[in-house]
Amino acid sequence: MKKWSFxxxxxxxxxxxxxxxxxxxxxxxxxxxxxxxxxxxxxxASEGSGASASLKGKVTFAYWGAQSEADAIKQxxxxxxxxxxxxxxxxxxxxxxxxxxxxxxxxxxTAPDVMLISGGDLPGFASAFQPLQADGxxxxxxxxxxxxxxxxxxxxxxxxxxxxxMAINVDLFEKNQVPLPSPTEPMTTEQFLDISKKxxxxxxxxxxxxxxxxxxxxxxxxxxxxxxxxxxxxSTLDAPEAIAAAEFIVxxxxxxxxxxxxxxxxxxxxxxxxxxxxxMYTDFGPWNLPQMADVKGFKWDLVPFPGNGGSKEVNGLALxxxxxNADAAKAFITYMTQSEEAQKAIGGNKSAYxxxxxxxxxxxxxTIFPDKNLKAFVLAAEKQHAQEAQKRTNEINNEMKAxxxxxxxxxxxxxxxxxxxxxxxxxNKILQQD
Amino acid sequence: xxxxISSIYSFYEGMGMPAALLPLxxxxxxxxxxxxxxxxxTRLLVKKKIMHExxxxxxxxxxxxxxxxxxxxxxxxxxxxxxxxxxxxVVSDPQWTGLDNYRTMFQDSLFYKSLSVTFYYxxxxxxxxxxxxxxxxxxxxxxxxxxxVFRTIYYLPTLxxxxxQMVLFIWIFNPNVGLVNSMLRLAGVEGPGWFSSxxxxxxxxxxxxxxxxxxxxxxxxxxxxxIPRSLYEAADIDGATASRKVWHVTLPQISxxxxxxxxxxxxxxxxxxxxxxxxxxxxxxxxLFYAYYLYQNAFMWFxxxxxxxxxxxxxxxxxxxxxxxxxxxxxWVYYETDQGxxxxxRVRATRP
Numbered sequence: 001m002k003k004w005s006f007x008x009x010x011x012x013x014x015x016x017x018x019x020x021x022x023x024x025x026x027x028x029x030x031x032x033x034x035x036x037x038x039x040x041x042x043x044x045a046s047e048g049s050g051a052s053a054s055l056k057g058k059v060t061f062a063y064w065g066a067q068s069e070a071d072a073i074k075q076x077x078x079x080x081x082x083x084x085x086x087x088x089x090x091x092x093x094x095x096x097x098x099x100x101x102x103x104x105x106x107x108x109x110t111a112p113d114v115m116l117i118s119g120g121d122l123p124g125f126a127s128a129f130q131p132l133q134a135d136g137x138x139x140x141x142x143x144x145x146x147x148x149x150x151x152x153x154x155x156x157x158x159x160x161x162x163x164x165x166m167a168i169n170v171d172l173f174e175k176n177q178v179p180l181p182s183p184t185e186p187m188t189t190e191q192f193l194d195i196s197k198k199x200x201x202x203x204x205x206x207x208x209x210x211x212x213x214x215x216x217x218x219x220x221x222x223x224x225x226x227x228x229x230x231x232x233x234x235s236t237l238d239a240p241e242a243i244a245a246a247e248f249i250v251x252x253x254x255x256x257x258x259x260x261x262x263x264x265x266x267x268x269x270x271x272x273x274x275x276x277x278x279x280m281y282t283d284f285g286p287w288n289l290p291q292m293a294d295v296k297g298f299k300w301d302l303v304p305f306p307g308n309g310g311s312k313e314v315n316g317l318a319l320x321x322x323x324x325n326a327d328a329a330k331a332f333i334t335y336m337t338q339s340e341e342a343q344k345a346i347g348g349n350k351s352a353y354x355x356x357x358x359x360x361x362x363x364x365x366x367t368i369f370p371d372k373n374l375k376a377f378v379l380a381a382e383k384q385h386a387q388e389a390q391k392r393t394n395e396i397n398n399e400m401k402a403x404x405x406x407x408x409x410x411x412x413x414x415x416x417x418x419x420x421x422x423x424x425x426x427x428n429k430i431l432q433q434d
Numbered sequence: 435x436x437x438x439i440s441s442i443y444s445f446y447e448g449m450g451m452p453a454a455l456l457p458l459x460x461x462x463x464x465x466x467x468x469x470x471x472x473x474x475x476t477r478l479l480v481k482k483k484i485m486h487e488x489x490x491x492x493x494x495x496x497x498x499x500x501x502x503x504x505x506x507x508x509x510x511x512x513x514x515x516x517x518x519x520x521x522x523x524v525v526s527d528p529q530w531t532g533l534d535n536y537r538t539m540f541q542d543s544l545f546y547k548s549l550s551v552t553f554y555y556x557x558x559x560x561x562x563x564x565x566x567x568x569x570x571x572x573x574x575x576x577x578x579x580x581x582x583v584f585r586t587i588y589y590l591p592t593l594x595x596x597x598x599q600m601v602l603f604i605w606i607f608n609p610n611v612g613l614v615n616s617m618l619r620l621a622g623v624e625g626p627g628w629f630s631s632x633x634x635x636x637x638x639x640x641x642x643x644x645x646x647x648x649x650x651x652x653x654x655x656x657x658x659x660x661i662p663r664s665l666y667e668a669a670d671i672d673g674a675t676a677s678r679k680v681w682h683v684t685l686p687q688i689s690x691x692x693x694x695x696x697x698x699x700x701x702x703x704x705x706x707x708x709x710x711x712x713x714x715x716x717x718x719x720x721x722l723f724y725a726y727y728l729y730q731n732a733f734m735w736f737x738x739x740x741x742x743x744x745x746x747x748x749x750x751x752x753x754x755x756x757x758x759x760x761x762x763x764x765x766w767v768y769y770e771t772d773q774g775x776x777x778x779x780r781v782r783a784t785r786p
Contacts, residue, residue: 100733107524109436110457124736128525265610265630395735398715405718411630 055328056086062105063091063116064098068290068351075349076342080335087328099124111320113329117156119147119314123391129155129318130326138338140359140382147386148316156316157337160346160354163380164218164310167273167281167288170299172199172208183373186304189222189248192280196257199279210257211280212269213249216409218283220245221385222309228388235427237420246416250408261411282306285313286377289352289368302376305384312384315354355381392430399426439464465501472497518742528739535743545744547719548727551710554636555723556703559643563699564692567647571654572680585655589648600712603642604629632718639709639721650695657691658684686768693767697759704752724748 063073070093077089092112094101099121105111106128117125131153136145144158173180176198181187187195196210220226225241228234236242252258259267270288273281276298281288282305292300317333319326336342340360347356348364355365355377362381366374390396404410406419442460451459476493479485518535522528539545574585594602606613607628615625626634665683674682685692710716710726728748732741 103524103733103736124523125525127523261630262610266608392735394730398730401715402718405632411627411717 055084055331057325057328058088058090059114059325059329059332060090060092060112061114061116061332062094062098062102062112064094065353066287066351068349069353072346072349072351072353076336076345079339079341079345080332083335083339084328084331087332089332106320109322111322113320113323113325114332115318115320116159116315117318118387119156119316120387120389120393122148122155122316122318123150123389124393125318126150126155128321130321130323131155132157132319132330132333139357140362143386144314144357147314147389156318157333158314158357159317159337160315161312161357161381162285162287162315162354163312163377163384164282164305165284165302165376165380166305167284167292167300167302169273169276169279170301172276172279172298176201180301181303183301183303183376184379186308187306189219189307189309192306193248193252193257196252196280197255200257206277208276209259209272209278211252211282212273212278213258213264214252215283216245216249216403218305218310219249220309221311222305222307223248226385226388228390232388232390233431235424235431237427238424243416243420246403246407246409246420250416253408282310286352286354290350292369300372302373304376304379308383310380310384311387312381313387314357390431392433395430396427399423399430402426465505468501468505469497472501514742514745517739518746520739522738523736524738525736531739535740536747538740539743539747544719544722544727548722548724551636551720551722552704552706552724555640555643555706556700559640560696560699560703562640562644563647563650564696566644567650567695568654568688568692570647571651571658572684574651574655575658588651592646592648595646596708597712599642599645600708603638603645604712607638629713630717632716632720635713635716635720642709643703650699653691653695654688657688661687687770689767690769693759693763697756700755700759701752704748704755 061077063070065073073093074091077091081087081089102111102115102125106125111128115125115129117129132155134145134154134157136142139145139158144161145154148154148156148158168181170180173195178195178198181191181195192211199208199210201208220242223241223245225239225245226236227242229236253260259269259272269278269281269283270291272278274291274295284302317336319329319333323329337357340358343356343358343361344364346353347361348367350368352365352368356362362378366378368374400423402419402423403416404412406412406414407416409416412419439460442463443456446456446459473494476485476490480487480490517528519530519532520528521531521534570588574581574588605611607615609615609625609627609630612625612628614628618625628638629635661684665687666679669679669683705725706723707725707729710721710723711729713721715722715726715730724744725748728741728744731737731744
């Protein structure tokens with residue numbers, strides 16, 4: 001009938017118009033490919049890039065990061081595409097709320113084939129990933145594989161490392177006649193305290209501090225402590241090492257060696273270091289390096305984190321368990337993590353994306369600032385304690401807020417000896433949930 | 435359902451549709467199918483003479499809204515009831531756990547904390563908002579030269595709401611350089627830490643909530659201008675003072691609007707989210723609003739099931755309190771048009 005077809009036509013028209021409006025969005029569909037086997041029973045495909053001729057189709061790849069980091073990734077991706085001309089990598093650069101978006105895509109059945117994931121977030125997402133096979137010895141440190149594993153299965157291939165080192169204001173050291181620390185051997189925590197005292201001077205708005213406020217997440221390792229027992233089943237915040245680290249942090253605050261809560265409120269400590277108001281910047285990651293290129297007023301350098309402290313973030317590439325083009329996706333992961341070319345693109349990026357996981361590519365990272373001691377980063381990438389991961393990290397972090405709220409580490413007044421065991425107990429309760 | 439979607443998907447793929455359109459097309463096809471089915475159903479009813487042609491047209495026109503409401507509001511709501519009986523970590527499949535989520539709530543100290551925070555905020559801020567906006571409306575109702583300028587000024591803050599408002603107030607309440615503490619310092623008082631103090635963050639949020647009273651003020655103003663002048667004239671003749679006129683004429687006449695504002699403000703207060711979200715629950719969970727705690731569970735802690743259960747409990751709480759306020763309205767709300775109704779009689783009975 002005439003009217004009927006008119007309505008049907010107009011509905012179709014409307015839907016086409018609406019869909020045309022939406023065409024600007026990134027799609028995350030994977031075109032089906034001629035590759036017949038999409039199961040993981042074919043490990044040969046994941047070994048090396050020799051099978052490039054048989055790989056085709058599209059691989060979707062999601063990652064987060066700043067513009068400069070995305071540039072490094074794009075460069076590595078295009079070198080993969082050159083090596084595998086039949087595979088098209090569709091990139092989804094997610095700039096905000098990465099984990100929430102990933103979660104939504106997984107729940108909606110439109111998960112990307114390959115996802116960048118940090119070791120800290122891995123446990124929460126592991127059930128959406130496929131276990132991978134890897135030989136740990138190809139990486140600069142065999143333990144890298146452990147930080148991407150859960151219960152013995154590898155869920156993401158190590159891709160890039162972001163360790164912590166300490167930046168120092170060399171001029172300030174010389175002015176106060178403090179000998180410069182060793183570029184390879186970490187100073188002790190006592191030495192750090194001593195130097196902080198010598199570097200601190202002045203009053204009020206022009207006061208120069210020995211260090212920026214210390215962060216438990218780095219310093220707990222300097223005292224030999226850690227957040228969880230080795231099997232990750234218990235919080236070890238009530239251990240003497242953790243409490244010693246906390247008392248150390250409180251002491252630097254009370255002695256006025258670091259800015260207090262009022263002084264630091266709303267201030268960027270990186271800016272303070274750049275302005276010469278801080279002698280030692282301990283929470284210094286690779287992402288801080290680009291800013292340092294602008295330093296003109298004073299000499300600076302990098303040294304290892306005091307007392308072997310600090311923790312490194314390891315980011316890996318994970319394969320979706322629903323991937324429709326798993327063979328190509330696996331080849332992509334292998335290329336990105338184990339080919340020297342891709343790893344050099346990642347490490348050699350001028351904006352210091354992170355330290356490559358291949359020992360043969362770390363040289364590229366060290367040449368970003370040839371006259372600075374970037375070796376400190378490379379050493380930390382090998383030796384530093386990896387970020388500790390729990391499935392319920394966010395929920396645990398919420399309990400961890402009590403440390404700031406109740407003890408002098410933050411704005412509270414209670415003794416750390418009292419509060420830490422309480423927090424540990426609450427965390428244990430969360431860990432006992434199934 | 436997934437099978438249907440993927441078969442539509444591959445159909446379009448076979449037709450050679452552009453890749454960017456593919457994820458959207460199954461969705462649009464299904465929506466179009468729903469409308470088509472609805473159209474055919476109404477046509478059948480008209481043919482069988484069960485429904486008049488004009489009635490059918492009415493339903494076809496409103497169907498756009500109805501379908502949207504059913505699919506995107508009622509549908510997710512029903513789904514969330516189901517989810518609230520499961521353990522669903524979003525990235526894995528839901529597992530049926532019965533009433534477990536509701537039982538957990540009783541042992542969850544943060545649940546009680548968030549409830550008490552939300553009640554504290556509602557009980558203090560709603561009456562303050564109602565009284566303040568009514569008082570401002572009374573002032574703005576004065577017939578003075580240039581009163582429109584003042585009305586605009588008092589309404590303006592309402593335009594800065596939500597996240598923007600919170601960002602603004604985080605700076606206003608900054609303990610070092612914020613406006614409030616700088617003013618207090620001029621007066622010789624060292625101000626509190628506001629959002630960084632467990633005791634002062636809630637008062638700060640409540641003070642902040644009064645920033646937007648301009649919105650309610652406009653509604654009161656409209657109500658005030660509706661009150662017949664003759665009532666005031668009659669009161670004048672009886673020799674009533676200004677305050678008596680407010681008590682005996684203005685308040686009864688405006689009570690339906692007071693009622694409306696009280697109910698909507700109360701529901702809004704129970705659902706407060708942004709203030710908690712922006713400062714992550716505040717120090718020592720002092721502004722852990724219920725809606726934010728729900729969000730934390732569902733979207734940050736991967737506990738979609740528990741989050742849904744919390745949402746339904748909030749729904750029941752709001753339902754109960756709204757019902758209570760509606761019940762009480764018989765005692766204090768006066769409807770001029772409500773002649774001879776039950777409520778009217780009750781109002782009379784309470785008067786001497």
